[in-house]
Amino acid sequence: MKALLLAVLLMPACASAGSLIAQRTLPAGTIIMPTDVAATAEGDGLPDNISQVVGQQLRVIVYEGRRIEASFLTAPTAINRNQMVTLAYEKSALRIEAEGRALSAGSVGQVIRVMNTASRVTVSGRIAPNGTVVVEQF
CATH class of the missing domain: 3.90.1210.10 (Antifreeze-like/N-acetylneuraminic acid synthase C-terminal domain)
Incomplete structure (x- = not known):
């Protein structure tokens, strides 16, 4: 054996x-x-x-x-469609956060569209590992 x-x-x-x-x-x-x-x-x-x-x-x-x-x-889905998310815009020492609604699902690192709930403006941002959507200036 x-x-x-x-x-x-x-x-x-x-x-x-x-x-x-x-x-x-x-x-x-x-x-x-x-x-x-x-x-x-x-x-x-x-x-x-x-x-x-x-x-x-x-x-x-x-x-x-x-x-x-x-x-x-x-890759696992980090954000689902219609989920409420935090939008973040960062530049140097400035960080602005707002609440938004995801218009599509996505995983970490993907770019999705999000509607700012306060202004109703649609922006695109990359999903961060912590679940926020970081909006970048193009």
Whole structure:
């Protein structure tokens, strides 16, 4: 038994080009957790490492036991459509903040359109990691 375990541990890493499968049915929009996926030795599909998919969001439904393709994944949505957000304009030591309503959904780093609720002006800004939308002067 120890010899079998030792043989398995000493196998080359390149021999196990596998894929990831869903442990349960995962609806579209699910943020993948480590317990949601399992690695298999079968297949040549990407991704093949659990750390590559944990924290990603599914674009489509994946049924239990089915393979998770790279095209099924996207960056997690940070701001949803119609969500109230903080607009921020920064220049040197000046920072102006206002409340706005997101006109589209987006993830961190994407540019979305936001309507300032006070003035009803529509502006574009980049989503910051803290959830604010930073308006840049173009």
